Amino acid sequence: MKIKALTAIAAIMFAGSVYADENAELVVNGDLEIVTKTAAPAHLSDVMDEVMSGWRFRSEGTQAMQMDDFDNPGMIFVDQAMDAWNTAEGSEGKSCASCHGDAEDSMAGVRAVYPKWNEAAGEVRTLAMQVNDCRENKMGAEKYGYTSDQMAAMEAMLSVQSRGLPVNVAIDGPAAATWEQGKELYYTRTGQLDLSCASCHEDNYGNMIRADHLSQGQINGFPAYRLKNAKLNTVHARFKGCVRDTRAETFKPGGAEFVALELYVASRGNGLSVEGPSVRN
Numbered sequence: 001m002k003i004k005a006l007t008a009i010a011a012i013m014f015a016g017s018v019y020a021d022e023n024a025e026l027v028v029n030g031d032l033e034i035v036t037k038t039a040a041p042a043h044l045s046d047v048m049d050e051v052m053s054g055w056r057f058r059s060e061g062t063q064a065m066q067m068d069d070f071d072n073p074g075m076i077f078v079d080q081a082m083d084a085w086n087t088a089e090g091s092e093g094k095s096c097a098s099c100h101g102d103a104e105d106s107m108a109g110v111r112a113v114y115p116k117w118n119e120a121a122g123e124v125r126t127l128a129m130q131v132n133d134c135r136e137n138k139m140g141a142e143k144y145g146y147t148s149d150q151m152a153a154m155e156a157m158l159s160v161q162s163r164g165l166p167v168n169v170a171i172d173g174p175a176a177a178t179w180e181q182g183k184e185l186y187y188t189r190t191g192q193l194d195l196s197c198a199s200c201h202e203d204n205y206g207n208m209i210r211a212d213h214l215s216q217g218q219i220n221g222f223p224a225y226r227l228k229n230a231k232l233n234t235v236h237a238r239f240k241g242c243v244r245d246t247r248a249e250t251f252k253p254g255g256a257e258f259v260a261l262e263l264y265v266a267s268r269g270n271g272l273s274v275e276g277p278s279v280r281n
């Protein structure tokens, strides 16, 4: 017990005393190069030149945890989700693998293009929506809770199959209306503090807020293992937390507003590598 408490205190002091190195480069396991800084996508050219992953804004200690899969606590959940991938569930007696085969083959590149327009459904789908659609309609299994541990783990496993590939969500064609809605939400000031996402993540990234080094609020690293709550966190759970911090009424995870916001925020990271599961404080 005593040792544990001491380690926890040391960890806090360490995190507080070491400033993030915004120029550090991320290479995972010594060979997988991750683009954590690149030219901003064209649609952001009026507001910023470069986009940066949240990894760049973390302390050296937190950054290091993501450089080796043995040190990345998020990887345990990837293993769990791989088991779930191969486990039959539901009335059809099928597993994900029954239809999709090896995730390494069938899911390579998928995370990089989500959220994505689904023609048959006539809607923009997040990865979580697609996973639940397969569970419900293809397996006859119960949906995962939208921000549940199981969903976060499955998203982490799917992310790993795209790690290192550039985020490349489509914002034109049938996805354009949803993207516009997400953009509107991103710039709308809300809550008692009258802040928008942009107030913090566009106008003030690089600055300290309380004890936190503000990033651009990118989602290329999601799901993110947070040291704060010691679990994987989904995109919508993170959005919810940020909206709450402005003392505003928040939207429902999995609801239309957050789906639109996710598409828009994902598109602000077009060109950064898929990084999930990332490690954050």
Ligand code: HEC
Binding pocket: 085, 094, 095, 096, 097, 098, 099, 100, 110, 118, 120, 127, 130, 131, 134, 135, 138, 139, 154, 158
């Ligand atoms: C009975 C077959 C079947 C099962 C079982 C199944 N899926 Fe699917 N899945 C599909 C089909 C068919 C599509 C593509 C068509 C569509 O849009 O529905 C798909 C699409 C997907 C996609 C999107 C791929 C892309 O390129 O956009 C993901 C991610 C996915 N499934 C994950 C899962 C996961 C995770 C499970 C297990 C929890 C699962 N699926 C179980 C048939 C299945």
Ligand code: HEC
Binding pocket: 053, 054, 055, 057, 186, 195, 196, 197, 198, 199, 200, 201, 209, 212, 213, 214, 215, 216, 217, 218, 219, 221, 224, 238, 239, 242, 243, 245, 246, 261, 265, 280
């Ligand atoms: C009051 C300032 C503030 C506002 C407003 C705010 N956030 Fe955040 N957000 C933070 C802080 C602080 C963090 C943690 C440090 C960091 O990564 O920037 C954070 C983290 C994030 C992250 C995690 C980034 C990563 O790499 O792990 C995302 C995504 C995010 N915010 C999205 C949003 C969105 C979308 C909105 C608008 C709905 C929003 N935030 C509004 C302060 C804010």
